Amino acid sequence: MGAMVPRGNGQAIRLPRGASLADFADKIDANQGALVQVVFTQLGEMVTATQSCTDETLQLLGVTLGYDVQIVSPEDEDKELLESFDLSFGGEYGDEIELSARPPVVTVMGHVDHGKTKLLDAIRSTDVVGGEAGGITQHIGAYQVRAKVDGDERKITFIDTPGHEAFTAMRARGAQVTDIVVLVVAADDGVKPQTIEALNHAQAANVPIVVAVNKIDKEGADPLKVRGQLTEYGLVAEEYGGDAMFVDVSARNRTNIDGLLEAVILTADAALDLRAPTGTEAQGVAIEGRLDRGRGPVATVLVQRGTLRVGDSVVAGDAFGRVRAMLDEHGDPVSEAGPARPVQVLGFTSVPDAGDNFLVVPEDRVARQIAERRQARERNAELALSRGRPTLETILERMKEGEKTQLNLILKGDVSGSVETVEDSLLKIDVGDEVSLRIIGRGVGAITENDVNLASASEAVILGFNVRAEGKARELAERERVDVRYYSVIYQAIEDIENALKGMLKPVYEEVQLGTAEVREVFRVPRIGNVAGCLVRSGLIRRNTKARLIRDGVVVADNLTVESLKRFKDDATEVREGYECGIGLGSFNDIKIDDVIETFEQREVPRS
Ligand code: GDP
Numbered sequence: 001m002g003a004m005v006p007r008g009n010g011q012a013i014r015l016p017r018g019a020s021l022a023d024f025a026d027k028i029d030a031n032q033g034a035l036v037q038v039v040f041t042q043l044g045e046m047v048t049a050t051q052s053c054t055d056e057t058l059q060l061l062g063v064t065l066g067y068d069v070q071i072v073s074p075e076d077e078d079k080e081l082l083e084s085f086d087l088s089f090g091g092e093y094g095d096e097i098e099l100s101a102r103p104p105v106v107t108v109m110g111h112v113d114h115g116k117t118k119l120l121d122a123i124r125s126t127d128v129v130g131g132e133a134g135g136i137t138q139h140i141g142a143y144q145v146r147a148k149v150d151g152d153e154r155k156i157t158f159i160d161t162p163g164h165e166a167f168t169a170m171r172a173r174g175a176q177v178t179d180i181v182v183l184v185v186a187a188d189d190g191v192k193p194q195t196i197e198a199l200n201h202a203q204a205a206n207v208p209i210v211v212a213v214n215k216i217d218k219e220g221a222d223p224l225k226v227r228g229q230l231t232e233y234g235l236v237a238e239e240y241g242g243d244a245m246f247v248d249v250s251a252r253n254r255t256n257i258d259g260l261l262e263a264v265i266l267t268a269d270a271a272l273d274l275r276a277p278t279g280t281e282a283q284g285v286a287i288e289g290r291l292d293r294g295r296g297p298v299a300t301v302l303v304q305r306g307t308l309r310v311g312d313s314v315v316a317g318d319a320f321g322r323v324r325a326m327l328d329e330h331g332d333p334v335s336e337a338g339p340a341r342p343v344q345v346l347g348f349t350s351v352p353d354a355g356d357n358f359l360v361v362p363e364d365r366v367a368r369q370i371a372e373r374r375q376a377r378e379r380n381a382e383l384a385l386s387r388g389r390p391t392l393e394t395i396l397e398r399m400k401e402g403e404k405t406q407l408n409l410i411l412k413g414d415v416s417g418s419v420e421t422v423e424d425s426l427l428k429i430d431v432g433d434e435v436s437l438r439i440i441g442r443g444v445g446a447i448t449e450n451d452v453n454l455a456s457a458s459e460a461v462i463l464g465f466n467v468r469a470e471g472k473a474r475e476l477a478e479r480e481r482v483d484v485r486y487y488s489v490i491y492q493a494i495e496d497i498e499n500a501l502k503g504m505l506k507p508v509y510e511e512v513q514l515g516t517a518e519v520r521e522v523f524r525v526p527r528i529g530n531v532a533g534c535l536v537r538s539g540l541i542r543r544n545t546k547a548r549l550i551r552d553g554v555v556v557a558d559n560l561t562v563e564s565l566k567r568f569k570d571d572a573t574e575v576r577e578g579y580e581c582g583i584g585l586g587s588f589n590d591i592k593i594d595d596v597i598e599t600f601e602q603r604e605v606p607r608s
Contacts, residue, residue, distance in 0.1 A: 005034045008066035016072050016377060018052040025049070028067065038064065081373055082359075085366055089283060089357055099275035102339035103144065103155035104268040105177055105302065108162045109198035110184030115214040116162035118251035119184055123158060126257045141288030141300035142342035143329035147261035154265050157302070157340045159287065167201060170285065170355040176205065177285050177302060179272055180264055184212045187221035187248070191229040199233055208271045209235060210245050210263045217250040276339035281360040282308035286316045286352040287342065291471050293518070293594060297321075297348040301358050308337045308360065313367045314345070317356030318378055320371035321348035322364055351472065407501070408460035410441035410451055414554045418465045418490060419444060425494045429501065437501070446553025447484060449473045456480040463493050466555040468598075486511060488558045511600050515539030517583060519595040530589040531564070531582045534597060541565060541581060541599055542574040549585070550596040560585045562599060
């Protein structure tokens with residue numbers, strides 16, 4: 001029956017995460033169809049030859065056929081990929097490479113409201129040595145300040161995103177960025193749960209800690225108590241014979257910020273050997289990225305070794321490009337950046353993620369190839385992952401089967417009133433005893449990456465009222481297959497959820513976005529009204545389709561129609577991504593520069 005499948009004798013075969021049966025067949029020189037059949041008959045799973053498989057399926061198939069399947073992690077694959085280009089990331093330095101001292105990189109962590117943000121502000125404005133009038137004004141995700149220690153001028157780099165979320169997110173991606181953690185503890189509040197959490201993260205990463213005992217200006221401040229409390233967690237102050245430096249500060253009054261900076265330097269000198277080569281091609285980590293309206297993708301990178309220069313070809317994660325310009329935290333152009341120097345890089349063709357390793361490669365072509373290979377790999381891994389991500393329908397399906405009894409929702413709206421109204425109404429829905437509805441997140445404003453992450457982690461569905469997920473949040477939602485539903489009318493949402501919970505699912509119409517256009521200019525045309533001079537950002541804009549106008553992530557007007565569409569002087573039926581056009585929205589005239597016009601249509605989704 002069917003083609004023969006060659007049996008193995010426990011030979012090892014290596015497959016990337018998310019590989020398909022076709023990939024498997026390739027490795028063992030078998031017929032794809034035969035493998036599909038084996039998986040179906042022996043493992044009871046129906047997968048097509050090109051579909052991504054889970055690690056488990058690949059491994060079980062291996063056991064069934066007598067192969068030792070080794071799933072190659074993305075990191076390993078990355079290493080192999082770079083090696084195939086004669087490149088490598090990180091690693092030990094050889095003897096022949098000359099190393100120079102580099103500044104420490106610091107992350108500020110601590111319990112909420114203990115003053116992390118305030119402290120970063122205070123440090124930012126302390127850089128008097130920098131002589132910049134007004135100090136550091138640009139937020140680029142990290143900044144460097146100078147401190148005087150024993151008469152020497154020393155630099156320190158601060159990561160400008162406080163908290164352990166960013167720290168762990170980067171560590172989860174394999175990027176070790178932080179050399180020293182400044183643990184902020186409010187002297188009037190003492191050690192709190194997140195203080196311990198931060199402490200655990202720092203200790204797990206083997207990163208030395210400097211404790212900033214903050215708010216010493218406040219009544220009831222008890223800096224000694226903080227020292228006592230932390231002793232219980234193995235963090236003993238120097239003055240008590242331990243090796244951690246505790247510094248009393250007031251971020252609000254900017255008291256003893258110098259002392260804190262000095263403690264950071266002294267701790268670095270005592271505990272760490274911070275040296276890196278400067279003469280090699282740059283490598284480092286992307287710590288922040290976003291799409292800038294005017295300048296395209298901008299990414300802040302922290303150089304960890306070597307020197308980054310304008311004109312270098314770079315690749316970061318699955319983004320690549322050539323460094324067109326670099327800016328520092330003062331907004332000033334810089335031509336080169338050495339170790340521990342954060343710079344904002346212009347010239348990427350897409351936005352890298354925080355935590356992506358970046359490296360300079362010999363030429364643009366190599367950068368592109370590495371990026372493309374990584375993209376392909378991500379897609380495969382996501383495909384494997386997305387099977388099984390819940391939508392509202394599948395969650396309800398599972399509820400019906402008694403597998404799951406709770407529907408988690410996250411509500412986002414343009415005004416807090418609408419969010420509250422929806423929440424109230426949703427909680428009033430009578431859903432019976434078997435199932436429950438929980439609202440695990442709510443807020444005002446556009447749907448953010450944070451919302452998507454929360455939804456993805458807790459299998460929740462996001463409901464947006466007159467707000468959208470834009471840019472990276474939208475991409476993330478697509479990638480993570482998080483079900484995001486948009487509503488402009490409250491009762492529709494409630495009806496949807498109610499009907500869904502009652503198992504009376506009506507045909508589902510899915511809104512399909514056709515395209516988006518960014519308003520660059522607004523023209524007043526006599527007798528017609530305002531016409532938007534636009535650049536089509538994605539998809540295409542077609543005449544007579546439905547449209548809405550979005551300003552800063554919030555829907556300003558819904559139910560509009562693209563009534564006129566022009567390319568220069570001529571009427572057009574559609575205009576594609578990357579082209580300019582004039583859009584008239586009928587009698588609707590409230591159009592401003594930087595607004596986004598989104599066009600869409602409703603399509604019925606077939607039930608599965
Ligand atoms: P974060 O959540 O840790 O980032 O804390 P913030 O920096 O936002 O500070 C929380 C609150 O504490 C704010 O109202 C600050 O103004 C206040 N705060 C921060 N540092 C000090 C300080 O040194 N003294 C006093 N009195 N208040 C402070």
